[in-house]
Amino acid sequence: MSPESQLNDREKLILRAVVHSYITTAEPVGSRTIVKRFQLDLSPATVRNTMADLEETGFLKQLHTSSGRVPTDLGYRYYVDYLMRVQELTLSERQRIERELSEKLNDVDDLMRQTSHLLALVTHQTGIVEAPAPESAEVRRIDLIPVSDNRAAVLIADSLGRVRTTLVALEEPIPAMELTRLSGFLNDELAGIPTSGLTMSLRAHMQEWLYEQRRLAEQALRVLDLLPAGRPEPLFLEGTAQLMEQPEFNDMAKAREVLGLLDERERLVELLRAGVTRAESGAHSSVVIGLEAAEMGHEDISVVTSPYRVQGKAVGRLGVLGPRRMPYPRLTSVVDYTAAMLSRLLDRLTG
Amino acid sequence: MSPESQLNDREKLILRAVVHSYITTAEPVGSRTIVKRFQLDLSPATVRNTMADLEETGFLKQLHTSSGRVPTDLGYRYYVDYLMRVQELTLSERQRIERELSEKLNDVDDLMRQTSHLLALVTHQTGIVEAPAPESAEVRRIDLIPVSDNRAAVLIADSLGRVRTTLVALEEPIPAMELTRLSGFLNDELAGIPTSGLTMSLRAHMQEWLYEQRRLAEQALRVLDLLPAGRPEPLFLEGTAQLMEQPEFNDMAKAREVLGLLDERERLVELLRAGVTRAESGAHSSVVIGLEAAEMGHEDISVVTSPYRVQGKAVGRLGVLGPRRMPYPRLTSVVDYTAAMLSRLLDRLTG
DNA sequence: TGTTAGCACTCCATGATGTCGAGTGCTAAC
DNA sequence: GTTAGCACTCGACATCATGGAGTGCTAACA
Numbered sequence: 001m002s003p004e005s006q007l008n009d010r011e012k013l014i015l016r017a018v019v020h021s022y023i024t025t026a027e028p029v030g031s032r033t034i035v036k037r038f039q040l041d042l043s044p045a046t047v048r049n050t051m052a053d054l055e056e057t058g059f060l061k062q063l064h065t066s067s068g069r070v071p072t073d074l075g076y077r078y079y080v081d082y083l084m085r086v087q088e089l090t091l092s093e094r095q096r097i098e099r100e101l102s103e104k105l106n107d108v109d110d111l112m113r114q115t116s117h118l119l120a121l122v123t124h125q126t127g128i129v130e131a132p133a134p135e136s137a138e139v140r141r142i143d144l145i146p147v148s149d150n151r152a153a154v155l156i157a158d159s160l161g162r163v164r165t166t167l168v169a170l171e172e173p174i175p176a177m178e179l180t181r182l183s184g185f186l187n188d189e190l191a192g193i194p195t196s197g198l199t200m201s202l203r204a205h206m207q208e209w210l211y212e213q214r215r216l217a218e219q220a221l222r223v224l225d226l227l228p229a230g231r232p233e234p235l236f237l238e239g240t241a242q243l244m245e246q247p248e249f250n251d252m253a254k255a256r257e258v259l260g261l262l263d264e265r266e267r268l269v270e271l272l273r274a275g276v277t278r279a280e281s282g283a284h285s286s287v288v289i290g291l292e293a294a295e296m297g298h299e300d301i302s303v304v305t306s307p308y309r310v311q312g313k314a315v316g317r318l319g320v321l322g323p324r325r326m327p328y329p330r331l332t333s334v335v336d337y338t339a340a341m342l343s344r345l346l347d348r349l350t351g
Numbered sequence: 352m353s354p355e356s357q358l359n360d361r362e363k364l365i366l367r368a369v370v371h372s373y374i375t376t377a378e379p380v381g382s383r384t385i386v387k388r389f390q391l392d393l394s395p396a397t398v399r400n401t402m403a404d405l406e407e408t409g410f411l412k413q414l415h416t417s418s419g420r421v422p423t424d425l426g427y428r429y430y431v432d433y434l435m436r437v438q439e440l441t442l443s444e445r446q447r448i449e450r451e452l453s454e455k456l457n458d459v460d461d462l463m464r465q466t467s468h469l470l471a472l473v474t475h476q477t478g479i480v481e482a483p484a485p486e487s488a489e490v491r492r493i494d495l496i497p498v499s500d501n502r503a504a505v506l507i508a509d510s511l512g513r514v515r516t517t518l519v520a521l522e523e524p525i526p527a528m529e530l531t532r533l534s535g536f537l538n539d540e541l542a543g544i545p546t547s548g549l550t551m552s553l554r555a556h557m558q559e560w561l562y563e564q565r566r567l568a569e570q571a572l573r574v575l576d577l578l579p580a581g582r583p584e585p586l587f588l589e590g591t592a593q594l595m596e597q598p599e600f601n602d603m604a605k606a607r608e609v610l611g612l613l614d615e616r617e618r619l620v621e622l623l624r625a626g627v628t629r630a631e632s633g634a635h636s637s638v639v640i641g642l643e644a645a646e647m648g649h650e651d652i653s654v655v656t657s658p659y660r661v662q663g664k665a666v667g668r669l670g671v672l673g674p675r676r677m678p679y680p681r682l683t684s685v686v687d688y689t690a691a692m693l694s695r696l697l698d699r700l701t702g
Numbered sequence: 703t704g705t706t707a708g709c710a711c712t713c714c715a716t717g718a719t720g721t722c723g724a725g726t727g728c729t730a731a732c
Numbered sequence: 733g734t735t736a737g738c739a740c741t742c743g744a745c746a747t748c749a750t751g752g753a754g755t756g757c758t759a760a761c762a
Contacts, residue, residue: 028724028725030724030725030726031725031726032724032725033724033725042734042735043734043735043736044725044735045727045734045735045736045737046733046734046735048725048726048727049727049734051726052726052727062725062726063743064741064742064743065725065726065727065740065741065742066724066725066726066727066740066741066742066743067724067725067726067741067742067743068724068725068726069725106518106519106520107517107518140498140499141496141497141498143496145492145494145496145506145508146492147491147492147508147512147514148491148508148512151512153506153508153514155496155504155506155516157496157498157499157504161498161499161502161518163498163504163516163518164516165506165514165515165516166458167457167458167512167514168457169457240591240610240614241607241610241611241613241614244603244606244607244610245607249603250603252595252600252601252603252606255595255603255606256592256595256596259591259592259595260592262592263591263592379754381753381754381755382754382755383753383754384753384754393705393706394705394706394707395706395754396705396706396707396708396756397704397705397706399754399755399756400704400705400756402755403755403756413754413755414714415712415713415714416711416712416713416754416755416756417711417712417713417714417753417754417755417756418712418713418714418753418754418755419753419754419755420754703762704761704762705760705761705762706759706760706761706762707758707759707760707761708757708758708759708760709756709757709758710755710756710757711754711755711756711757712753712754712755712756713752713753713754713755714751714752714753714754715750715751715752715753716749716750716751716752717748717749717750718747718748718749718750719746719747719748719749720745720746720747720748721744721745721746721747722743722744722745722746723742723743723744723745724741724742724743724744725740725741725742725743726739726740726741726742727738727739727740727741728737728738728739728740729736729737729738729739730735730736730737730738731734731735731736731737732733732734732735732736
């Protein structure tokens with residue numbers, strides 16, 4: 001029996017109505033409300049019966065006897081997987097996203113930041129964009145530039161069009177000419193390797209280099225050994241204040257919990273990626289709902305994420321984070337469209 | 352009559368006690384409480400009389416008849432200016448600050464970020480560090496580095512030891528040799544000018560250059576004209592979640608207000624600088640209390656800030672932001688000490 | 703004259719009580 | 733299988749009483 005056929009048509013109808021109503025009003029929904037709001041050709045009593053069934057099977061729950069019903073995680077899940085009709089973005093919304101992102105077409109980091117900003121703005125949730133995984137970016141160029149007697153800048157340009165500069169302190173001054181030769185040497189040797197593997201590659205090549213180009217290699221190693229070993233992947237996050245407007249956060253305890261979570265970047269990265277294992281990581285958005293993420297101690301939040309690609313290869317994820325009660329039909333659209341747009345712009349930047 | 356002598360000794364004693372008590376408990380303070388807590392050699396009745404006087408002169412207020420007293424902005428102001436005994440940091444606290452900051456001694460940006468983090472951690476408020484004003488940093492070096500056929504990285508190293516890299520798109524490829532010559536030319540011409548004046552300087556030198564070194568200058572201008580015109584000054588801010596632990600933010604409306612403020616970087620910069628005009632911008636911290644900042648629509652927050660220096664010249668400010676009810680004696684110490692430490696480390700970095 | 707004890711009063715916080723309305727489950731009728 | 737009717741439940745909200753912390757005022761005291 002496929003999971004979809006767990007429910008008959010009427011049950012599907014009612015479940016969809018309950019979720020829909022709750023998502024928009026944040027109020028527990030009763031049988032009367034539902035027939036009026038959706039002009040069902042059923043009496044409240046019938047709806048009540050069906051709702052009782054749905055409660056028994058675990059799709060709905062009551063906060064207390066004689067209160068209206070609220071979707072459970074299972075209910076949301078069924079809704080997201082089988083019931084919800086994706087809400088297409090209007091032309092003007094699509095244009096807005098395209099316009100605001102195209103503005104930042106100079107710099108990959110700016111583009112990511114703007115994307116998270118836009119996600120927050122459009123969805124009224126918190127927008128999150130994970131920077132491309134370092135494995136997906138290759139070193140295009142390495143340059144050593146002297147900036148003072150005892151300091152040099154190491155400039156690394158990668159295949160995504162990003163440029164990172166790191167300062168290294170030199171034990172003894174290296175003449176500019178020498179640095180230029182070093183740069184040339186490093187460029188020849190290191191171009192094309194993934195940025196994540198820089199330090200490892202250095203070690204791997206060491207023997208070889210030392211044998212062939214002793215003096216140059218020794219100096220290069222000495223300088224590059226000073227590179228900080230892989231900073232944490234940046235995460236672009238915006239819209240905390242927006243998020244707090246949601247009525248669920250009138251409860252300050254919940255608000256504090258989420259604010260705390262947003263301060264811990266590492267856990268956010270986990271959350272972003274949590275959806276991947278769950279969904280079949282297809283072309284489209286994945287949704288992690290409430291309790292499903294409870295292992296991380298936050299049972300009241302959901303995330304909708306989607307991968308973005310460079311040259312067809314998924315290199316990172318973006319999405320929105322908000323309370324469990326989210327307008328999923330709209331959010332999946334927004335997130336998918338934004339991911340597609342970001343992919344397109346990145347391709348243009350790197351092409 | 353000096354402002355200090357507005358109050359007689361007993362009034363000073365009582366005011367100090369009220370502020371002190373309120374700061375630590377967040378509860379309105381009554382006459383009984385005060386005599387017990389501070390073991391005053393006075394009866395509650397006497398204290399009551401004095402408190403009534405202080406209320407009349409505007410240093411204290413009641414939330415309602417027969418509630419305890421709470422300091423007004425004026426009360427806090429008097430306390431901060433004349434009554435509070437600066438609470439020296441313990442040796443271990445000073446060492447902690449020194450240790451955690453010294454770790455990040457490689458990179459000015461890291462250092463600033465770490466400073467804001469530390470401020471938040473130590474004070475349980477939000478830590479804010481403003482990046483050095485661009486006028487205070489001179490261009491040390493400019494380099495143009497080709498990163499692809501149609502893009503070049505412009506690397507600008509400044510006198511504070513920072514390195515900024517910006518990408519510019521080239522209309523037509525420029526050979527590497529040519530870029531090197533351009534770099535040399537720009538270095539000769541632009542080294543030593545304030546980074547804030549780059550674009551202006553470019554325009555100012557244009558005539559001159561075009562006359563003397565026509566080809567080089569034309570190309571240089573064409574490339575550098577693409578530099579984004581001065582990004583907003585970065586602000587390093589941390590500890591929002593910490594701040595929300597304060598009891599005043601149990602009121603979600605206030606919490607939202609502050610969260611909104613923290614999202615608006617420009618207004619924060621204003622707030623940070625607001626103290627400067629008020630205090631005589633001496634060596635030490637300045638305090639902006641509650642209503643004093645109300646022009647900006649946030650009457651419930653205070654900021655304690657202090658300037659930090661490079662080579663003896665104030666180049667930026669750092670501080671903490673929190674509810675009006677703050678432990679000022681401790682915060683001024685922390686902020687001052689942190690500013691001094693940051694100044695020292697910056698000097699070492701740039702020296 | 704300044705300080706204190708005493709006392710009546712005020713007001714908030716807390717908890718108990720009652721009412722209203724939205725919603726339910728169940729039963730019986732259609 | 734569906735619906736109408738009805739008794740019931742529970743939260744939200746208002747009302748009310750109580751206790752405690754605190755005040756202002758007055759009169760007595762050193």
